Amino acid sequence: MKMDEKRLFDAVKELRTSEKKNFKQTVDLIVNLKGLDLKNPDHQVEFFVELPKAKGKKTKVCAFIGPELGDSAKANMDTAVLQQDFDKFDKKASKKLAMAHDFFIAQATIMPKVAAAFGRVLGPKGKMPNPKAGCVVPPNANLKVAYEKLQKTVKLSCKKAPIMQTIVGNEEASDADLVENIKYILNNIEHHMPQGIHNMKNAYVKFSMGKPVKVM
Numbered sequence: 001m002k003m004d005e006k007r008l009f010d011a012v013k014e015l016r017t018s019e020k021k022n023f024k025q026t027v028d029l030i031v032n033l034k035g036l037d038l039k040n041p042d043h044q045v046e047f048f049v050e051l052p053k054a055k056g057k058k059t060k061v062c063a064f065i066g067p068e069l070g071d072s073a074k075a076n077m078d079t080a081v082l083q084q085d086f087d088k089f090d091k092k093a094s095k096k097l098a099m100a101h102d103f104f105i106a107q108a109t110i111m112p113k114v115a116a117a118f119g120r121v122l123g124p125k126g127k128m129p130n131p132k133a134g135c136v137v138p139p140n141a142n143l144k145v146a147y148e149k150l151q152k153t154v155k156l157s158c159k160k161a162p163i164m165q166t167i168v169g170n171e172e173a174s175d176a177d178l179v180e181n182i183k184y185i186l187n188n189i190e191h192h193m194p195q196g197i198h199n200m201k202n203a204y205v206k207f208s209m210g211k212p213v214k215v216m
Contacts, residue, residue: 008179011213018210025207033162034201046157048133053177056170062101068139076143086117094121
């Protein structure tokens with residue numbers, strides 16, 4: 001999709017004229033879609049994007065692992081849950097775990113046990129370890145690399161309503177970095193739509209507590 005870069009820069013500059021808050025605001029991109037029949041599975045879109053620039057907010061990651069990755073997970077993840085401890089997590093504890101983390105990584109060799117222990121809670125929340133996001137890993141995986149990748153990864157989903165929304169940075173990011181992330185996401189959305197750009201109605205950027213500014 002040909003994106004008017006000047007328009008993107010103007011939109012970001014307009015964002016910065018809004019009233020300052022006493023906390024660091026994130027910048028979100030909202031894309032409204034059209035021409036989709038979301039009852040049709042072929043029109044339900046979900047994918048992951050690794051942004052070219054930082055997304056401006058820490059991503060909390062939990063790993064479900066066997067003994068092979070225990071030390072690495074404890075060193076690199078926000079939370080590490082060993083297979084031998086799965087039975088300690090009842091439904092309440094599993095929900096608490098789900099709420100506290102953005103992504104879940106699982107060691108591939110124990111994925112069936114992960115699904116059995118946590119699937120009922122993580123599945124409905126869309127947080128089951130997903131290989132498309134690099135979240136199902138071999139027993140010799142480099143978890144530091146996996147963790148760093150997830151710090152720049154966002155999930156784009158359109159299953160229930162014709163809209164996608166994601167973080168693209170925060171107010172401390174440079175205009176150039178925000179514009180690069182916005183362009184990258186818009187191009188990825190176009191690529192994943194059944195009819196490409198014809199399924200994209202309009203798009204806005206906004207601070208977490210600010211008014212939306214149109215970018216397309």
